Amino acid sequence: MTTLRDVAKATGLSVTTVSRALRGFSDVTEPTRRHVETVARALNYVPNQAARKLVAGRSGMVGLVLERPPQPFEYGHFVEFVAGLSQAFAKRDLDFVLHISDGSNLLATHQRLLGRGALDGYVLLFPGIDDPRIDFLLERAVPFVVHGHQGGDERYAYFDTDNHAASVIAVDLLAGLGHRRIANLAGPATWPSVEARIQGYRDAMAAHGLAVEPRSIVHGDTSAAYGAQAAAALLADRAHRPSAIICCNSLVAAGVYEVARGHGLSIPGDLSVVAHDDVLPQVQTDLLDPPLTVTKLSLRDAVDPLADLLVRRLAGEPIASLQVTQAPDFIERASAAKPWR
């Protein structure tokens, strides 16, 4: 391995000067700089990260810590996110460390990774409400950026989708079509995104003068099974049967489709369905019959902004300038229509 000393020897300059020439400091003569650069290249010199890290406190590596391996239905999202981040950081000359925990002790994992001083910063995914990881990282003053964020918490850099707006879009569409009983299969109550969406749902319903009955909001996980179960319960109660259902993702919607079919209900004739987030691969979403109307948060689109935000955070930019909220996409397909009556 070529070291700075080798380059110094080869150029007849000191290590100090070589280092500064290579880093492009202005106090080095232009011809000197060029000469050093040529020699360094010829010698195949690459700065040793460990040494640089030791003295400068930067390793050039950033990490993503996941609590557990992805489930099959999340594969698409996982790949887009992980592959996207790896490429986005590589483009910015940072190496990407992926750490998938077995879920046993997430904080200890972070602590070990951090203490080691190996990583310069983190991307956080799926923050929970009052997520302890966030407090931990803030406490240690470790740079990080969060995908998503908790409403009102402006202590960190984040890239988020406007979940409130996503719900408003869905309700506006359905209410505009004439639906009055609009149920909401909202997903996990512990997710800040779900919290924000429910608020948006309530606000939009109120704006249309529609009541939100307690039974209309059903929490659960993000699976098709949950969608099916919740739909079965909602549709069984004929007196209060909703004419439209908003689902927290397309997988949940698939569950709703199945149960609706089982009840002999046609979509969108008897029941309108709108979902957030395409968690199903494109192919499978297209297979849903009729094609599903969705508000969409594209993970792929989040990858570059996240890398960008983290890089800027590492460069010392103030947090207030590193908080981005993106409007959701809206893809109208064929699963929502006017109610029969």
Added chain:
Amino acid sequence: MTTLRDVAKATGLSVTTVSRALRGFSDVTEPTRRHVETVARALNYVPNQAARKLVAGRSGMVGLVLERPPQPFEYGHFVEFVAGLSQAFAKRDLDFVLHISDGSNLLATHQRLLGRGALDGYVLLFPGIDDPRIDFLLERAVPFVVHGHQGGDERYAYFDTDNHAASVIAVDLLAGLGHRRIANLAGPATWPSVEARIQGYRDAMAAHGLAVEPRSIVHGDTSAAYGAQAAAALLADRAHRPSAIICCNSLVAAGVYEVARGHGLSIPGDLSVVAHDDVLPQVQTDLLDPPLTVTKLSLRDAVDPLADLLVRRLAGEPIASLQVTQAPDFIERASAAKPWR
């Protein structure tokens, strides 16, 4: 951040002794060791990787470099592999760096990553025939382990499936059922695994006294489209129509299924199909009708051996003891039967 010096001060011992106590060297008194350990823990001491790396030449990080982002049909494999490796290495106290190139200059990427001295070793995936990366890594004496390997090349550590045996299993089954014309949609000609499988196919065909016509071996990529195209060509030629087709993976088999259906051929009545590698997610393989008979190389099962081999390589074990070939699984389902006539 707590350093060795802090622990030394707190214990009243020297940095040297603390270091050796923590590393469990035998020349430190047991009570001393225990005391040091207690204090270190209390102080939340974690060794600084950069410093350790600088002096010891080890970073505690290993990497996987992929040439390009995965295609949707590979998502399942990608996730199992990447998540599996991350966990397998974490278990062995190594951090896992994932680098996904944009395919522009793979060797340069390796070179940069290596020169930086950031990674201790590599996992190589999908080696090509006479893969330049392998020569590059061998030249630099960088530890690495390959998933798969080129027959006859015993210069490196690898974990491989017995591809020759996989073909023999498939041919034995089909020939045993009475098939005489067995085609082989072998996949990419540039893959060592394909090379080995074709050899196995030829050997097994010969053993059963069956001729291998040139048209019987069709190369291509690994997609359903290739399966469909190749099957269409094979089935169109009625005079030489094969009664059985071996596919390089389940996706290719899906293409064959589709074309067979189009030709009004029933599987396995009119055409038997056997595939290697389940590249489709379980769910989708099960959806194939009839269920597909496969020889299977489980990526998930490769992850732990690969991590293990790399760790042992890093520890200096000789290469000859780090070459593992695993017998393929064989899952007989319902896509192969006696030919009609």
Added chain:
DNA sequence: CTGAAAGCGCTTACAG
């Protein structure tokens, strides 16, 4: 504009 020197946190011969 250039160089000598200190130091980042650790490990490892080498003395005692």
Added chain:
DNA sequence: CTGAAAGCGCTTACAG
């Protein structure tokens, strides 16, 4: 059984 010292490869005040 324990400690003083050198050194891994770099960066960065500090002098000239």
